[in-house]
Amino acid sequence: MTGVVMEARDVHARFRIGGGLSGPARTLRAVNGVSLQLRRGEILGLVGESGCGKSTLSKILLGLQSPTTGDVYLEGEPLSTLARKRIASCVQPVFQDPFASLNARQTVGEIVGLPLRVHKAISRADRRQSVKAMLDRVGIAEQMVDVFPHELSGGQRQRVAIARALILRPPIVICDEPTSALDVSVQAQILNLLMELQRELGTSYLLISHNLGIVEHIASRVAVMYAGRIVEVGETETLFRAPQHPYTQALLAAVPRVRSAKREIVDLGTTFPNPVDLPQGCTFHPRCRFAGAICRTAEPSTTVTTTGAIECHLISQPDEFRLPAAVGQ
Amino acid sequence: MSNPVSRVLTVERLRIEFASGRSRSAPVRDVSFAIDRAETLCIVGESGSGKSLTALAVMDLLPQRAERTATRIDFCGEDLARASRRRLQELRGNRVGMIFQDPTTALNPLYTIGNQLEEVWRQHRGGSGRDRVVQLLERVGISGAAGRLNQYPHQLSGGLRQRVMIAMALLCEPQLVIADEPTTALDVTVQAQILALLASLQREFGMALILITHDFGVVSQIADHVAVMYAGQIVETGSTRDVLDAPLHPYTRALLECIPEPGRPRLQPLGVIPGMVPSRITDAPGCTFANRCSLVSADCRRPPVIPLKDHGNGRASRCILPPPIRADALRAEFSA
Numbered sequence: 001m002t003g004v005v006m007e008a009r010d011v012h013a014r015f016r017i018g019g020g021l022s023g024p025a026r027t028l029r030a031v032n033g034v035s036l037q038l039r040r041g042e043i044l045g046l047v048g049e050s051g052c053g054k055s056t057l058s059k060i061l062l063g064l065q066s067p068t069t070g071d072v073y074l075e076g077e078p079l080s081t082l083a084r085k086r087i088a089s090c091v092q093p094v095f096q097d098p099f100a101s102l103n104a105r106q107t108v109g110e111i112v113g114l115p116l117r118v119h120k121a122i123s124r125a126d127r128r129q130s131v132k133a134m135l136d137r138v139g140i141a142e143q144m145v146d147v148f149p150h151e152l153s154g155g156q157r158q159r160v161a162i163a164r165a166l167i168l169r170p171p172i173v174i175c176d177e178p179t180s181a182l183d184v185s186v187q188a189q190i191l192n193l194l195m196e197l198q199r200e201l202g203t204s205y206l207l208i209s210h211n212l213g214i215v216e217h218i219a220s221r222v223a224v225m226y227a228g229r230i231v232e233v234g235e236t237e238t239l240f241r242a243p244q245h246p247y248t249q250a251l252l253a254a255v256p257r258v259r260s261a262k263r264e265i266v267d268l269g270t271t272f273p274n275p276v277d278l279p280q281g282c283t284f285h286p287r288c289r290f291a292g293a294i295c296r297t298a299e300p301s302t303t304v305t306t307t308g309a310i311e312c313h314l315i316s317q318p319d320e321f322r323l324p325a326a327v328g329q
Numbered sequence: 330m331s332n333p334v335s336r337v338l339t340v341e342r343l344r345i346e347f348a349s350g351r352s353r354s355a356p357v358r359d360v361s362f363a364i365d366r367a368e369t370l371c372i373v374g375e376s377g378s379g380k381s382l383t384a385l386a387v388m389d390l391l392p393q394r395a396e397r398t399a400t401r402i403d404f405c406g407e408d409l410a411r412a413s414r415r416r417l418q419e420l421r422g423n424r425v426g427m428i429f430q431d432p433t434t435a436l437n438p439l440y441t442i443g444n445q446l447e448e449v450w451r452q453h454r455g456g457s458g459r460d461r462v463v464q465l466l467e468r469v470g471i472s473g474a475a476g477r478l479n480q481y482p483h484q485l486s487g488g489l490r491q492r493v494m495i496a497m498a499l500l501c502e503p504q505l506v507i508a509d510e511p512t513t514a515l516d517v518t519v520q521a522q523i524l525a526l527l528a529s530l531q532r533e534f535g536m537a538l539i540l541i542t543h544d545f546g547v548v549s550q551i552a553d554h555v556a557v558m559y560a561g562q563i564v565e566t567g568s569t570r571d572v573l574d575a576p577l578h579p580y581t582r583a584l585l586e587c588i589p590e591p592g593r594p595r596l597q598p599l600g601v602i603p604g605m606v607p608s609r610i611t612d613a614p615g616c617t618f619a620n621r622c623s624l625v626s627a628d629c630r631r632p633p634v635i636p637l638k639d640h641g642n643g644r645a646s647r648c649i650l651p652p653p654i655r656a657d658a659l660r661a662e663f664s665a
Contacts, residue, residue, distance in 0.1 A: 049517075184543065188600060189601055213546075216595070218596060254518045256546030259574075259590055272486075
């Protein structure tokens with residue numbers, strides 16, 4: 001469990017929007033300085049509300065989009081210097097919607113075999129054998145090789161998508177909401193499969209999900225993203241037991257739990273920041289119940305702890321909050 | 330459950346059939362439930378369980394080719410099963426509010442939200458109702474509501490659109506609100522707010538709330554009573570804590586084991602229900618869950634259809650095994 005397979009260093013993604021008839025051009029900051037390490041053989045959960053930049057970050061890590069500044073390093077080499085095929089052989093995606101992510105005109109066998117064909121990994125005869133073995137491993141019966149995706153259920157399609165992602169045995173798989181289109185009973189099967197395969201093949205997963213229950217169950221570390229930045233990262237058990245960042249605290253409190261009775265809900269207000277016009281200082285301060293004067297003006301720096309890192313003035317500058325003038329303003 | 334005065338809705342033996350060509354299917358069979366004033370009933374189930382059809386059937390909003398039968402659909406003493414279309418139209422949006430899953434498709438993109446909300450008021454109460462609309466939008470947590478009346482649905486975020494839908498459903502202070510997956514498309518933070526909002530509005534107006542969901546977490550947070558549906562039937566019903574903490578039916582039990590939750594050992598395999606929900610549902614003898622049940626016996630497949638058996642305290646389960654033996658069997662199975 002040592003070593004870093006993939007690392008984002010101060011990655012920014014900015015988009016220019018408008019500039020035509022709709023008014024002056026503005027800059028949308030989707031990813032706003034993310035540094036993140038994916039360790040060998042771990043499942044790293046990435047959580048956050050919609051619009052926080054999770055999916056843009058995943059596209060950058062997959063090499064499908066270049067960062068505006070900063071770079072991603074794959075086994076120490078910058079992605080920007082690597083060929084498309086080399087990246088694809090190392091980083092594979094499993095997307096949210098298995099109804100959209102599989103080519104409707106290809107059979108299951110063709111879909112799963114395509115990476116082998118593109119990368120000319122093995123001969124045609126071996127390819128068919130390899131596809132069958134992979135399908136068998138994800139729980140798709142051999143006679144399904146020649147059927148089309150529309151004949152499969154949602155769970156079966158997601159199994160096919162997983163087989164396609166893993167057939168080249170890539171060291172990294174990026175799962176973007178892999179089960180949110182599925183029923184809970186099917187979701188459990190897919191999560192079990194992902195856990196088994198991860199153990200068997202030693203693959204590193206980045207698991208993007210808004211379902212904190214899933215992340216808590218299968219991830220070894222968790223990164224919490226807010227308005228384009230990672231505001232807290234830590235080991236799963238520690239982070240869920242004692243979240244440090246006020247945003248993580250509020251996010252965890254908002255999850256409805258089956259085993260607990262009705263309880264008070266921490267109100268975050270409705271205003272998720274507009275990525276075109278991010279707040280000054282700490283981007284979370286308009287929704288933060290602890291926000292003090294310093295949060296409105298200065299960007300928080302990163303505090304590294306034994307198990308992770310937090311980006312919050314409460315942690316890095318606790319003295320600021322002991323002053324009666326600063327608290328409760 | 331309580332005195333008939335506070336009873337808002339009673340549905341008895343609801344059945345929905347679809348006929349296509351020579352084949353018939355019955356995706357909702359023998360569904361009965363009742364709800365009182367200021368109460369929340371959650372109907373929970375996976376896709377294909379018939380929960381949304383059940384919700385639509387109450388106000389006769391099913392697709393045309395659906396055939397609905399019921400021995401009774403009683404809303405505040407009025408028989409809805411035999412009510413005229415005109416009468417149902419008078420009730421919808423007025424004394425019965427509906428909230429749908431996707432506010433993007435439920436709102437008309439060509440009219441401002443003020444327009445759409447005022448139309449509901451004009452239809453049922455007459456007059457513009459502008460003040461009432463503004464007041465209610467503020468009440469559901471939309472700040473600066475007066476200024477928002479001229480906005481179109483696309484100018485609002487998902488959370489705000491869902492609030493507009495809730496305001497529309499509550500505008501005429503209905504006695505009953507039927508909400509079909511009202512928070513499924515939303516972030517957990519927004520979901521938490523919407524659920525808190527529904528609960529506080531319920532305390533204020535005393536409305537009865539039927540909430541359709543597939544999320545047991547939501548059930549746990551908001552429901553007084555819960556009905557678990559599988560393949561068109563209610564398989565278990567009871568008060569929320571009873572059902573979630575000590576489920577009687579093997580399906581409820583298995584489903585709860587699938588959910589990744591705190592307290593469950595991390596990184597361990599989750600519970601799995603083998604097989605799939607039947608795709609075309611008809612009247613088969615015996616138990617519909619038999620093919621996937623870990624406690625199945627030959628008796629489970631024999632006719633007739635398994636009835637919903639009363640276990641007292643408002644609890645009922647559609648299983649032939651008596652509860653004590655089942656508890657033991659399950660305990661033995663889970664320790665194995």
